[in-house]
Amino acid sequence: MTGPTLNVQPLDTSTSFRTQVYHALKQAITEMDIYDHKTEIRLDERQVSEKLGVSRTPIREAMTLLEQEGFVRSQPRRGIFVIRKTKREILEMVTVWAALESMAARIAAEKASDEDIRSLRELFSDFEQKKPAEHVNEYSDANIAFHKAIIRMSGCQLIQEITENLFIHMRAIRKLTIGQDNRAERSIVDHKNIIDALARRDPVAAEQLVRDHTLGLATHIEQYGNFLD
Template sequence: MHQLPVHQTPAPVTDAPKLNVEPLEAASSLRMLAYDALKRAITQMDIYGSAAEFRLDERQLSETLGVSRTPIREAMTVLEQEGFVRSVPRRGIFVVRKTKREILDLIVVWAALEGMAARLAATNASDDEIDSLRRLFNEFEATPPASPMHEYSQANIAFHQAVIRMGGCRLIVDMTGNLFLHMRAIRAVSVRQENRFEISMREHMAIIDALEQRDPDLAERLVREHTMGLAAHVERHGVFPE
């Protein structure tokens, strides 16, 4: 690979997604604070909303967070081990964007885990927890054409997080934690395509009905089919790295 002369720097990419991080307060573990801030910011990114790669600028992050580069580097090491970022020799550190094949595999794994969480939630979740799922979509049922896609996307993501949490299995919550970055971004992109909004709303309501009926078989099947429908959509329409 050709290396740029020392005095040159690559031109900035203007259409890359933005990483919103906040300054850190002084504390004993700056590495953990930096890790938490960066992981939170990366998780909230729309990493598949742009074709551009997103490079993390160590110097800029150091200035923004108000710490030296050492805790930034240490946090990056942990994030790379967890699969959130990757280090490219002579280029820098980039937020990981999975290939289309990897995304399809990831969706299959998520379907299995969330399906089991839904089965458990049908038995374990409280009535109020299940009712909270319906409240997430109240405004979108009333006026779907006027509902901003960003707001619906956030409700959609909150729904799936809640189902995982309501299952009450700590291991499923932990196993889906690092998958969530990509599932969140994939759902955010797909809900804006074709008629996924209408399909998503209808399927969410059916899942909530099954949970309210305390039907674990139906809840598991509907959640699994809902997520595998996302896989089929990505297979047909998804534009992701190869």
Template sequence: MSNSEPLSVKPIVASSSLRTLAYEALKTAITNMDIYGRPDEVRLDERKLSQDLGVSRTPVREALTVLEQEGFVRSEARRGVFVIKKNKREIVSMIHAWTALESMAARLACVRATDAQLRSLRESFPEFFEGQPSEHIDEYSDANIRFHQRIIALGHCDAIADLTSNLLMHVRGIRSTALRQGDRAERSIREHVAIISALEARDADLAERLVREHGLGLAQHVDTYGDYLD
């Protein structure tokens, strides 16, 4: 059973290559999806996408070809185009890769980020310091992924930012699902607060270690409880 095209895309205003604009719009929409929060496959309807984007089907088809080459979607003859889901082994591997990159970004942030940027972590995520995450899990889930993206950004390393962008769709979905299991949300908050404190103190060794342990904890959780991915 599959659902056809649940993406939320915005019409394109032509100013450069329509294929490039279609690619960017579709990649953003796919990356923002919670593909692991649903049991069914996500099928993309080329005709519907062209209508939503306000362009012909040609740039949409070309954009989907690029996304397939990058591993975001797969094309099946007589069935259509589907957003790719990873199995448990692949997800654990991707979390390991993300963790290696984010922990280095945390180390770099201790050197490269301004005091104001580091303070903004505490100021921008009141969800980590107030109330119980289980009371507003959707909001906390969104804040959680923004927090990890913010650490990547504070590292001021374009290569790390580029490499993590292609992992984001899968890591986002798995983090969102894991937060709803057991005490993962409460544990996540405690670990985030410790990471923020280490960054504010510019303790690069500690910040890198805490981010690494945080990510490896997620990988272990998925490895233990992620049989639903296979």
């Protein structure tokens, strides 16, 4: 099976190549579906150089930063590979995310604007007429946007920074699992309840609902996560 390709765009040469390469690669890696196959994802310096239109030096510098952040790993004589987490590591990540996002929801219930909360409802307005399970890719995008929005609406910069480096794996796992075991249908019910709690400005309910929702993903992975072994 052919693995995912790295979708990067040529760079604007007006700023630091290393910085631009770093952000371009990080974004591209974040958008990859890294758990829907068993193949290792190798990043080829020559191909990346050609796609970005820069020499290999800033690419190597950017790869070093990405390795320090845990996005890639370098193997002597083999190359650079996107890191895939084990089932145990993913379960730990989901648990940490549940703690952080639930706290973000608690803060958002007290501080988010009415417009922000309305925008959450709009994410799922299309699914009032169509079933999420029949439009899994579209619903998956809305689902991911929802969870990112909860984090953002907290206004807590530190929560945003910590979750950013978890997001590559959380996005990939959510995208892969949303179509399994009727999760999409159950997910939209959870989301509506969370939005209602935010709209009521009920921080306790918002926090609990978000925590339970995310820990439900952990339960699903524990039971059906053989794709991570």
